[in-house]
Each structure stands twice: as structure tokens, then as C-alpha cells.
Amino acid sequence: MIYLDYAATTPLHEEVLEGYYKVLKQYYGNSDSLHEIGRKADRLMKQSRMQVASSLCVKETEIFFTSCASESNNMAIKGYAFANAHKGKHLITTAVEHSSVLETMKQLEEVFGFSITYLPVSEDGVVRLSDLAAAVREDTILVSCMYINNETGAINPIKELAAYVHTHTKAVFHCDCVQALGKYDLPLQDVDMATMSAHKIYGLKGCGLLYKREHLPIIALISAGQQEQHLRGGTSNAPAYTMWAKTIRLALDHQREHYAYVKTLHEMLYKAFSNMEGFVINSPQNGSVYILNVSCEQIGSEIMLNALNARGFAVSAQSTCASKGKPHSYVLAAMGLGELRATHAIRISLSHLTTIAEIEQFLQVIKEIYHEYRT
Numbered sequence: 001m002i003y004l005d006y007a008a009t010t011p012l013h014e015e016v017l018e019g020y021y022k023v024l025k026q027y028y029g030n031s032d033s034l035h036e037i038g039r040k041a042d043r044l045m046k047q048s049r050m051q052v053a054s055s056l057c058v059k060e061t062e063i064f065f066t067s068c069a070s071e072s073n074n075m076a077i078k079g080y081a082f083a084n085a086h087k088g089k090h091l092i093t094t095a096v097e098h099s100s101v102l103e104t105m106k107q108l109e110e111v112f113g114f115s116i117t118y119l120p121v122s123e124d125g126v127v128r129l130s131d132l133a134a135a136v137r138e139d140t141i142l143v144s145c146m147y148i149n150n151e152t153g154a155i156n157p158i159k160e161l162a163a164y165v166h167t168h169t170k171a172v173f174h175c176d177c178v179q180a181l182g183k184y185d186l187p188l189q190d191v192d193m194a195t196m197s198a199h200k201i202y203g204l205k206g207c208g209l210l211y212k213r214e215h216l217p218i219i220a221l222i223s224a225g226q227q228e229q230h231l232r233g234g235t236s237n238a239p240a241y242t243m244w245a246k247t248i249r250l251a252l253d254h255q256r257e258h259y260a261y262v263k264t265l266h267e268m269l270y271k272a273f274s275n276m277e278g279f280v281i282n283s284p285q286n287g288s289v290y291i292l293n294v295s296c297e298q299i300g301s302e303i304m305l306n307a308l309n310a311r312g313f314a315v316s317a318q319s320t321c322a323s324k325g326k327p328h329s330y331v332l333a334a335m336g337l338g339e340l341r342a343t344h345a346i347r348i349s350l351s352h353l354t355t356i357a358e359i360e361q362f363l364q365v366i367k368e369i370y371h372e373y374r375t
């Protein structure tokens with residue numbers, strides 16, 4: 001199988017697997033236990049938190065370990081909204097966020113009486129500052145905007161958006177950085193909270209992270225013990241959290257070199273699809289080099305995915321979290337690309353592990369599928 005679905009998840013790095021196995025076996029203590037077996041697990045987790053913080057140039061007290069980025073998004077947005085509802089009940093996000101942000105916002109609106117504004121995006125899938133400026137209100141307490149879109153790779157001007165929010169409102173800025181970590185430099189100095197996930201960068205599944213600026217008040221969603229500064233109760237998954245340090249170091253140490261290589265793959269794909277009969281590119285040309293979204297107007301997403309799968313290629317249509325619903329991309333629809341493109345899209349996502357030969361084979365096979373299904 002040729003895997004071209006790295007935005008959905010990545011294979012585990014061998015070094016992370018080896019380290020994890022060792023920690024799981026040897027350091028099984030509860031990191032809150034006071035005996036030596038527990039203390040060892042706690043020390044490893046602390047070291048990991050320190051290294052993660054240092055890699056991201058933030059303080060260790062600003063790093064919270066979670067079970068996944070979906071949880072981190074919930075923790076940041078609901079946690080902040082609940083803690084600050086007395087200051088206002090208006091939140092702003094964008095129409096193209098990951099479901100873990102959109103569903104959180106929906107719940108805040110439907111169950112907890114918050115008011116939410118969903119910002120539109122341009123034809124390139126990017127949030128415009130003018131739309132944000134028009135949406136902010138006296139009672140806006142939080143703005144959440146992703147850095148890189150998981151379906152199209154569109155890159156938002158986070159520095160500019162966050163600066164506006166900080167200058168003109170009393171709101172805080174949260175940024176979903178899942179598709180950017182290890183690929184693009186993160187705008188952590190510009191935002192108040194940011195979300196990351198290990199399994200997108202060759203780390204463990206069930207391993208997320210929230211960066212939260214020190215002293216920013218949030219309320220715990222899992223109320224229990226003292227773990228994660230009392231903001232996320234429950235016995236810590238110390239072995240998994242311990243592996244965050246290695247995961248992030250491996251990703252950041254090779255970020256530039258991986259980026260330069262993947263850029264060449266992206267250029268190859270972009271050029272090929274620009275000239276390919278029957279296909280139209282949905283991703284902006286200046287988007288993430290790790291993601292390319294295209295539509296084939298004659299072949300629906302599901303048929304195309306199945307045809308590719310049958311020939312040994314793994315790609316996605318939309319966000320993997322929505323893959324079991326009807327194939328309709330709300331992201332492409334929000335970009336105004338029309339119903340046909342939104343139901344006929346596929347997402348190719350790349351890695352430094354992808355070879356040029358794999359891209360060549362993919363391009364050959366997709367052309368064959370097109371000619372087969374068209375006739």
C-alpha cells in the first residue's frame with residue numbers, strides 16, 4: 001500500500017516505539033505515588049515537559065499533556081469560556097475548523113447559551129482580517145482560528161489576526177496548530193493557547209498537548225486530582241507523555257530538511273494536477289506543502305477513494321473524523337467552490353517518507369482511473 005494520508009495520522013517513529021516500550025515496562029508506577037516507582041515515572045514526565053517547553057520556547061508550566069488534540073481544543077475553548085463567562089459570552093471561530101473546535105462551539109451555543117460567530121474564508125480558504133475586525137464585539141472573550149487547514153493546507157495569517165485581537169479587544173486567541181507542528185514554525189509567541197497532537201508527527205496516538213499562557217484562567221473539564229496543575233484530573237499517562245519529548249525533538253530537529261524535500265514533492269503534484277484533464281486543484285498555491293486537495297468533477301470522492309484503495313493507494317476525502325458521513329467537504333463549500341467540488345474532492349497528504357517514485361505511480365494510477373471511469 002502506498003500511504004498518502006499523513007495528515008490523518010503517521011506511522012510511529014522507531015525511536016519513539018522503542019522508548020515507549022521501555023518506559024511502559026520499566027516505569028509503570030503511578031506518577032502521583034510517593035514511593036520510588038511512582039517518583040521515577042514522575043521524573044520522566046517532568047523531564048519530558050521541560051524538554052517540550054524548551055523545544056517550543058515556552059515555560060514548562062505552560063505545557064499541559066492531554067489524550068489528543070481534540071481534547072486540547074475542548075479544554076482550551078470550553079475551559080476558557082466557562083472560566084470567563086462573566087466577562088462576556090461571545091466567541092469567534094472560523095467556518096473551516098476541525099470538528100473538535102466546531103462541535104465544541106456548537107455545544108457552547110446550544111447547551112450553555114454562548115453566542116458564536118463563524119468567520120467566512122476567502123476562495124483560498126484563508127481568514128480575512130477585515131472579517132475578524134467586523135465580528136469582534138464588546139463581549140467577545142475568545143477567538144479560535146487554526147493555523148493550517150487539515151483539508152486544504154490553507155495557512156492563516158495568525159500573527160496578524162492575533163495582534164488585532166490583542167490590540168482591539170479583551171479576548172484571548174487560541175490556535176489549533178495540529179497540522180503545523182514539525183512542518184512550519186509555530187506562532188506561540190503571538191497566541192494565548194495552542195493545540196498539538198503527537199500522532200501527526202510520528203508519535204503516539206492518545207497523546208495531545210495544550211500550550212496555555214501562564215496565569216490564563218481556565219476551568220478543568222475533567223475534575224479529579226492534582227494532575228496537570230489540577231486542570232486535567234485522572235492518573236497521568238506518564239509513559240505516553242514521557243515520549244512527547246523525543247517525538248517533538250525528532251520532528252523539530254529535521255523540520256527544515258523535511259520541509260525542503262516535501263516542497264519538491266508538492267511542486268511535482270501541483271504541476272501535474274494543474275495540467276491534468278478532468279481535475280481541478282482546491283488548495284491554494286501558497287498553502288502547506290504537506291497537503292494537496294483536488295477534485296475530479298466526473299468522479300465522486302467515495303468512488304475515487306475506493307478505486308485508489310483497490311489499486312493500493314491510501315488517501316482521504318475530507319477530515320478523517322468525518323469520513324464515515326456523506327462525502328461533502330464543509331471546508332470546500334465554505335471556500336465557495338461549489339457542491340460538485342465539495343463532493344468530488346480527495347486530499348493527498350505528504351511526508352518526508354514519501355518517495356518520488358510513489359508520487360509518479362500515484363499520478364499514473366489516478367490518470368488511469370479517470371480514463372476508466374469517464375468512459
Ligand code: PLP
Nearest residue numbers: 068069070098150176178179197
Ligand atoms: N485539529 C486538526 C487541524 C486536525 O487535523 C486534527 C486531526 O485530524 C485534530 C485537531 C484532532 O487531533 P486528534 O486526532 O489528536 O484528536
